[in-house]
Amino acid sequence: MPLYNDQTLRIYNSLSGEKEVFKPISDGYVGMYVCGPTVYSNVHLGNVRTFMSFDMIFRYFKHLGYKVRYVRNITDAGHLENDGDVGEDKITKKAKLEAIEPMEIVQRYTVDFHNVLNTFNFLPPSIEPTATGHIIEQIELIETIIENGFAYVTNGSVYFDVHKYNTSNTYGILSKRKLEDLIHNTRSLDGQSDKKNPQDFALWKKAEPTHIMRWPSPWSDGFPGWHLECTAMSTKYLGERFDIHGGGMDLKFPHHECEIAQNQAAKGKDPVKYWMHANMLELNGARMSKSTGNYINPAELLSGDNDKMSKGYNPMVVRFFMMQASYKSILDLTDAGLKAAEKGFNRLMDSINLIEKLKTSDYTSSFDVNVWKQKCYDAMNDDFNTPILIATLFDAAKFINQVKDESASITKEDLELLKQTIETFTFDILGLVNVSKENFGTDKLSGAVEILINLRKEARLNKDFALSDKIRDELAEVGIQLNDSREGTTFTTN
Ligand code: AMP
Ligand code: ZN
Numbered sequence: 001m002p003l004y005n006d007q008t009l010r011i012y013n014s015l016s017g018e019k020e021v022f023k024p025i026s027d028g029y030v031g032m033y034v035c036g037p038t039v040y041s042n043v044h045l046g047n048v049r050t051f052m053s054f055d056m057i058f059r060y061f062k063h064l065g066y067k068v069r070y071v072r073n074i075t076d077a078g079h080l081e082n083d084g085d086v087g088e089d090k091i092t093k094k095a096k097l098e099a100i101e102p103m104e105i106v107q108r109y110t111v112d113f114h115n116v117l118n119t120f121n122f123l124p125p126s127i128e129p130t131a132t133g134h135i136i137e138q139i140e141l142i143e144t145i146i147e148n149g150f151a152y153v154t155n156g157s158v159y160f161d162v163h164k165y166n167t168s169n170t171y172g173i174l175s176k177r178k179l180e181d182l183i184h185n186t187r188s189l190d191g192q193s194d195k196k197n198p199q200d201f202a203l204w205k206k207a208e209p210t211h212i213m214r215w216p217s218p219w220s221d222g223f224p225g226w227h228l229e230c231t232a233m234s235t236k237y238l239g240e241r242f243d244i245h246g247g248g249m250d251l252k253f254p255h256h257e258c259e260i261a262q263n264q265a266a267k268g269k270d271p272v273k274y275w276m277h278a279n280m281l282e283l284n285g286a287r288m289s290k291s292t293g294n295y296i297n298p299a300e301l302l303s304g305d306n307d308k309m310s311k312g313y314n315p316m317v318v319r320f321f322m323m324q325a326s327y328k329s330i331l332d333l334t335d336a337g338l339k340a341a342e343k344g345f346n347r348l349m350d351s352i353n354l355i356e357k358l359k360t361s362d363y364t365s366s367f368d369v370n371v372w373k374q375k376c377y378d379a380m381n382d383d384f385n386t387p388i389l390i391a392t393l394f395d396a397a398k399f400i401n402q403v404k405d406e407s408a409s410i411t412k413e414d415l416e417l418l419k420q421t422i423e424t425f426t427f428d429i430l431g432l433v434n435v436s437k438e439n440f441g442t443d444k445l446s447g448a449v450e451i452l453i454n455l456r457k458e459a460r461l462n463k464d465f466a467l468s469d470k471i472r473d474e475l476a477e478v479g480i481q482l483n484d485s486r487e488g489t490t491f492t493t494n
Helices: 045-063 092-097 104-119 132-147 162-168 179-185 227-237 249-267 298-303 315-323 333-356 368-379 386-404 412-429 435-441 442-460 466-476
Strands: 010-013 018-021 029-034 067-072 151-154 157-160 200-208 223-224 242-248 270-280 282-283 331-333 480-487 486-493
Touching: 010 333, 018 227, 018 249, 029 045, 029 227, 045 067, 045 104, 045 270, 045 298, 045 331, 045 412, 067 227, 092 104, 092 227, 104 298, 132 157, 132 200, 132 223, 132 227, 132 249, 157 249, 162 249, 179 442, 200 249, 223 227, 223 435, 227 242, 227 249, 227 331, 249 270, 270 412, 298 315, 298 480, 315 333, 315 386, 331 333, 333 412, 333 435, 333 480, 333 486, 368 480, 386 412, 386 442, 442 480, 466 480
Parallel strands: 029 067, 029 242, 242 270, 282 331
Antiparallel strands: 010 018, 151 157, 157 200, 200 223, 480 486
16 A cells, blocks of 8 residues: 555645645656756756755655656746847857857756756656757647647747737736736737737747857747747646646746646637746845855855855765745745754764664553654645644654663664664655765764763763863864754764
8 A cells, every 4th residue: 555545735826826725637657847957067056955845745755655747947048138129049149158068068967967966866857858859849849739720920020929828818917927027017028029919928039140059940940939948848848738847936837837828729628727936045135146156155154165154064964954945935044054054964873873872662652652653744735834844853852862861761662663764754755865974874983082071071960061072172173063962962074
């Protein structure tokens, strides 16, 4: 029996604005599409946060026993500067600056993207298709939309007729925008004169002579519009209607709105059952973004080589930091926040490392492991509430420390269940890696420091505070910090 039969998962659907019980279109299968990066520069941590949210969601679906097909694309053509229909292709622009081929830019930043995600322990998606690998599918889609009367050709370019579409459909259904308001708020821009209305968007653009990335089509040598690739690739790999479509909040309009319109116009179907939008990462109170310069690259954060943080942080501390917030909340990346996350992460790892050393007894006191286990599921079932999950994991961490101090007891069976559950949620679902264990968990340093921690505890019990302070200070001198908390003493190294 797969686990999903026992759990009721609720997902906040941006389309309905409500938490809904998750019921896949096909029993036992989940199809999920997430808009991937435009590979024209290094990924920043804001991008990482969005993809990490969906990595955690992918992991939980898999854990529940679903067969998941997770498609995350690579945008390697058609995404113009300013996200609009005029201007230069982001990738071509960078290629010209560096006097290299656009595909060299694509290769460089795709490799960077994969390296960064590996550092943060992401699972690879099931399929990672590229826009340039699906030009034929995109042309076919445009032909169908034209046949169905929702697009028109002007000077070799093809535009989606938003006004015509809106007579029989609702443009703005996802972003809750009204076409009348959009008309009111948009001014006709130079260079958009090919369009019947400024709200129309490009499905195919005729390439200027200087535009390098171009393909033949029935209308012109040109390139597809940005929104089209996701419709072509999601339909190809997940079908005309699939379970989940995700992306950053900033993609809701116009990108996702246009995806819905394209699907409806081509196939007459609403493509997505649950729309999920991850919220933005900020840096010191302002939205992290390449264009404003308020960003920090993963490598700079990890090495400490930046002017915004006091030191470098382990990638698992960063992952823990991000998982401490709900994917739907804005999260502000700060040095203080990361420092607190480092403490929390180390405390959780120390507790997990302790489990193997615990003594068991005939009964379990003051902690019901089965109730606690279901609380972990309840947190995740409530729209992937990772902050509540982490708080629940700390309930177990506290209990583990009590057992260690012999102020509580646990049976062998309960200890086995606790160990298995805490490890599943921490490593398989949150995607954390036990770095403390990797580095020194079971090795000699850990053992030696543990001995000193116990000696210091004895000294304090004997009110020999001079000795206790000496142990702490001398360890600090060699780079080992002792951290005292209600649950006991742990250590960190630098
Ligand atoms: P892009 O490469 O600009 O198309 O962005 C890739 C993904 O990162 C999209 O899903 C964006 O919504 C997301 N993204 C961009 N900036 C941020 C940010 N500051 N916080 C979270 N996600 C972001
Ligand atoms: Zn997309």
